[in-house]
Amino acid sequence: MSGDVSMLSSDDDKPLKPRAGPSGRNGHVAQNGHSHSRAIQSSSEDEDMPLSQAARKSEPATPRPAKRKQPSFTSSSEDDTPLASSPAKRTASAAVSMPGAIEATATRVATANGKRKGSKKKVDTDSEFDDDVVPASTAKRATNGRTRKAPPKKKVKQESDVESEDSDDKPIAKKAAAARKRNVKQESDADDSDDDKPLKKPPAKKAAKKVATKKSVKNESSSEAPKSKRSATKAKSEETDGAVKKAKKKKEEEEEEVFRWWEEQDPDGDGTQKWRTLEHNGVYFPPPYEPLPSDVKMKYNGKFVNLPPESEEVAGFYAALLETDHARDKTFNKNFFDDWQKVLKKNPPRDGTKITNFELCDFRPMYDYFETEKAKKKALTTAEKKELKAKKDALEAPYTHCFLDGRKEKVGNFRVEPPGLFRGRGDHPKKGALKYRVRPEDIIINIGDGVPTPKPNMPGKWKDVIHDNTVTWLANWTENVNGNHKYVFLAAGSSIKGQSDMQKFEKARELKNHVDRIRADYSRDLKAKVMQDRQRATAMYFIDRLALRAGNEKGEDEADTVGCCSLRCEHITLQPPDKLIFDFLGKDSIRYYNQVDVDEQVFKNIRIFKDNKEDEDDLFDRVGTASLNKHLQSYMKGLTAKVFRTYNASITFQQQLDQGTPEKGTVQEKLNAYNHANRMVAILCNHQRAVPKTHEQSMGKMREKLRGFKYERMKLRHALFAIDPKYKKNKKYSADESDLDDDAIAEQEEQLKAKEIEKVEKKFAKDNEKLAEDGKEPLKESVLKERLQEVEAEFKRLKKERGTGKHQLKRDRPTDKIEDAIEKLDEKIKVFKLQMEDREAGKEVALGTSKINYLDPRITAAWCKKHDVPIEKIFSKTLLTKFPWAMEVEDEWKF
Template sequence: MPVNSHMLVDSKQLPEKATSNAQKQGTAMNGSGLSSAEHQSSSDDDDLPLSQTTRTTDATSHPSRNLKRKKAAYAETSSDDDVPLASSPGKSRTNGKGKVTLPPDTGGESESEAAPKAPRASNGRSSKPPPKKKVKEESDLSGEDDDNKPLAPAKRAPTRKRKVKAESGTDDDTAISKKAPTKSRKKTMKSEEVSEIDTPKPKRAKKTKKEDSEKSPRMAKAKKEKKDEEQEEVFRWWENNPDGNGDDSVKWTTLEHNGVIFPPPYEPLPSNVKMNYNGNSVDLPPEAEEVAGFYAALLETDHARDATFNRNFFEDWKNVMKRFPPRDGTKVTNFEACDFRPMFEHFEGEKAKKKAMTAEEKKAAKKARDEMEAKYTTCLLDGRKEKVGNFRVEPPGLFRGRGDHPKKGTLKFRVRPEDITLNIGKGVPVPVPNMPGHWKAVTHDNTVTWLANWTENINGNHKYVFLAAGSSLKGQSDMQKFEKARELKKHVDRIRENYSQDLRSKVMADRQRATTMYFIDKLALRAGNEKGEDEADTVGCCSLRCEHVTLEAPDFIIFDFLGKDSIRYYNRVQVEPQVFKNIRIFKENKNDDDNLFDRVTTTSLNKHLTNEMKGLTAKVFRTFNASITFQRLLDEEPLEGASLQEKLNAYNTANRKVAILCNHQRSAPKTHDQSMAKMRDKYRSFKYERMKLRHALFNLDSKYKKRAQYKDDESDLDDEWVTEHEESLKAKEIEKAEKKFAKENEKLEEDGKKLHPDSLLQERIEEVEAEFEQLAKERRTGKADAKNRSADKIEEAIDKLTDKIKSFKLQMVDRDAGKEVALGTSKINYLDPRITAAWCQIHDVPIEKIFSKTLITKFPWAMEVESEWKF
């Protein structure tokens, strides 16, 4: 069986040491929905404090700090007036509602953001139910989402009614298509991918609509009825309730669902497949064998070459073997003596068998799986059917994490019904789990939107099952998030004026807070949370340490730290002189591992922001800056008369700049160089086709050689490449002829007729070779056969190829430019989708060229916005 279907003994069967890591970890709120990928277990919310204590406090809490540390010399010094005092009389400042008197600073530390740790059960899971009000909704798409806090009603954007219909074809998503402003939108395009124009192929005879309907009128009628039925199922909540959920406390009235699907039990390996230890096979019981299989499946990956991953795996595996030791008495104590190769080869063989399945076998397997999962994919919410986003429970395995996570390689326990709390409506049947056991609890809380939750053992985070991305509840949450960011436009000038004044405040806490707001506003930094010793050392603005910030006279600051998901943030920026002075003051008499902002926490910062504008958090600032910057970049680009590919490149360039602003980086794909080489070859093949057409045109009339558009433009096609290209084309044609010959003989054999002689195949091959010999001759002479085509037809074909070459070159430039930038994260979480929808209408770009089917499903409320709409 594939390793991802393996099952693991649950935590209750393991010794205490196996769960010690989980017991050390406080229960942290994680709003992410369940996903089969381990990396989604980390918290996605920048603004929610984790259950960890702060790394450092202010000077009053550190009597042992080295106060005699030598100060750095700078070109300019701060006056006495510029140094904040430990305490200062209260001052007045506007907040948009009059004067607000601020209390004097006491010199102590600001409000701590650390949350008290929840008590843990002996199995490493939290015994305390998760908080209700801080639950975040998040679909499988989400990398980061907003807080689930009550938001002020937003003004409804003008909408234009269009026909919306549901499309089938995916298990988890119901795509919404909308009528396009032009005929070009009638074709469905693949998401985020520009269709390439291939060399014209012989056209096949197409059946008319009349012929189709005459042939299968019942089928056509059934299709129409199905479409009508699906169309009726679409809940257009944005028309009835444009501001989202009017009641911020009650999310639903009735809720009925079938729970979650647990993965199948572990099936032991064949008796002849065993791992080796010191050259000898080891007879492992199923519980220990399964864990060994988790590692064996990753043997050829980078994980198996990571020291931290190997150490954590081996420690947890030894704990399992203490409870379930090898049956032959082998003592496994040395990781280097373990050989998992036989298990790895078995798994690879199973993968190969799966790939070798026929199309019918794969279709039958998928059908059986879909039928088994069908009842879990939807729920009844307030009497209407809605899709569930993540109804599958993660199988056990080895935690991989992101970046340099200290817990990578740790064993993920099996989740059982006893670990899961269900949330359903009162009076509805309680679903029965698809494995032995009873639910931990069944609640009827209509103030939250999750259907089920449990606590995972790696980081002690809560895992949730939510509705799918295109559901009404998720859509309302998304719309409220972007409306809250739009609302910030009305207050941002005042807020900037206030924090600019506080940059010179005599109160240290106020000055530090103003400096963090400056960085969050200007650089779109995440607020950040303090991390525990057993978590990845990632930081945000509030948790920066002195080592992360370097001053460079006269006014440059160099940031160098690991941000979310252990992605490095490096930026050399020019700042205002006062900000430069502040950082210099904050670093004085501190060690490199001391907090730069020792008087500011994420909690205290967000509390202050809420006073500036109701519901404002650092995350809202980040969303606002991303969307407003994106809108500005799109508006600045002149696209009159631009081709479709030029418009798409302009869009992707703007998206890329926002992604860089938000530090949404990624490693270049391993296949990038190979992919670019293929694109370059295809680009040259287009130019080769144009060269042949030019030669044919010149052969008809030499006067075309004098026209500028037909002059030689294939300088990058050297003779060596052209020869290799023609040999490749010839090989493909010969292979095609051989396959056709074999297929014809198979058909003749089935019909009981005489087979074609081999001489016929040889004749066809000789014809192909003669054709390519003629091509080589034409290339040498510069004269090609027009093949009974007129000059006008050839000119038209050359023009089409020229446009295709130009478009394809733009695609190459765009793909290479985005190899290290993750465009999806900003597009999904930070850019208001209405910006894209309006831009597509203005510039006549099919929305399918930019938004995938899944994104169109996720943002149906944005698809009908007017073209005049602006963020």
């Protein structure tokens, strides 16, 4: 205890307000609630930013007046004064501060300017679905007497920029040797299988063998040990040496030589031919539905219902979600029940029950069964879990990799999504709809000409087999809910994906050469006499300064989310003399709320654009995303509004790092500076989220751990005082821990005592298990009692020490060792406080999205090299695999 007391946890900080969670229900759930949308992504951030994602709470909408009052002013574009600001400096970010952005939530909110009609719905350019999804059709809409047509749909989508924000974004705990070397090795997430054998084996390493041999020689040369002991040691050493060799051989077989495409003179990326040969095994279909046991049935009007497998499967989809927010959402429930009715019509209950009222359905028996099965899986032993995983991996192994131009490349999403209920993002009108089971007849396979056609792992034939080497997808199909195309691409770490990522960031860097001219032009056009040019210039101002998505039109059956070009008059409130208040739902129904001071001319333009319009009318009624992007193409090939967003995110990040990184700070202080810069970008790009439900619990544990550090430091100080009272006069040790009063000390010692008792009891049980295995008599209960009495005596002694300012260590230590221990604790406390501040600051911001999609990874790689920060503290194993090309930059590289 005391000086060598184990580090526990507790807190000296004021607790945050707890967030109330949804209450569970028995039986079916009434349709009296409104489910909220999922938050943004990622990646789990609990241990090293970003924090784990959480669902947002809904906000009640407030009524709006029918019409807006007409503003009283006289406008004349000819009388307008020119902009005061000059064109921005090259490579500088035009992003402005965003007060109020942190309050953004993923919920439908009451807008500031009054009501809007639900008939006009729009969305931002970045679809609310994954980038692997392409809308099946585009929309036309009449606007103020004209028809605006969305850009024609491409035949196929080549690449996806958006990655899911999940646990893959957790930084790895230990430093991977490959990440710091020039010759970066691509690490595979897949488990061992024949398909994982490298095409070219790397040279064998000898370091491990040398260590083992040295150890063996040392053991053999020990003359003092008995002969039998030396023999045993030698045998053990040889066994260890053999194990090292075996492990080394296995590692060599698993490693694959990375294709260093970024060092080629002309990597494939010109938009034409993407590959020469392509061979793969198709996609992996989920197993067929297994009916529930005969005694597990749902109830209708209090009676059990005998459902056929087809109807039972759909009922099970809903039952599994019974205790989630989805089952409390009226739209979700309605869409589920409507689709289930169609299935029931084709596959009615065997006992003749007529299911017509959702309120009379009780899915609780099915839910309880699913929970019991989950508990059984969780209770499996480690060996059983490994066996199940091995069987699953063996089934999936043929689909995890393909051969592209003779190279073995990892496939990304090779699994076909199983049937289920559509959840959507945000307040999607189709949430709860039934997603049908995808079959081979629904899928088009893309493969090299002349190679064997893969066979599906379920009965059926492919819809079509094509040989198109101008696209990078391996398979595609159309999902039934929204009619969107789903694609199977190569994994993030593949050469094709890497080239796409690199080209994206290089395109953003190229914008540096044109941005001054573009800004000068749109600043001049803010006063243009032609209203279309003036609206386009104002939209470009918002896209450049606020990093807004361009926005696009959308239909009635999609969530009402908007971007810059699809803003309605209700979404912007004028606050004289020069402030605009933005309030709308952006991508994924994330609320964008921002108060921005703008140029005088921009303020005047918005007032003109809103004149004589209703709240639900378009703000930019003469500008669309197609015309805007066409205008941008005149400045630079491939320039779109999204390139501006990537450019501003990366240049802002570079500037924040350059300004905020302490040259002589600790690693944790530098990491805090990195995360602060990342947060600035996340706020700029509106990558907001609700505070995770586990945040307060997590912070509580951290506060307890901090209190444990302080308690240990206090005991070490008191040990010094007991040895030599002169230490009380030393300022370094004389001051008490201000937040450790008698109550806090008592609580800390109670927690330590409980932990010590648990430790003793576990050790006693483990000792008896070992004795039983050896066929010996177990220890008597009196032994346990004696050990527990020792614990009680120790904590009684600690209790007596309270208030004395002295402490007796369990093992005597010299004062210099105690001083060193205190110094180490001081550093540990300092670092831990920084970690707590970092986590608290990032609770409402999702850092993973910008890190994966908008920040040039070379900025991070160069920064880590320059400031001696292990990149594994920031990039997860997945990101290191995704961005091997970025690890090659020098420490002086700048975006």
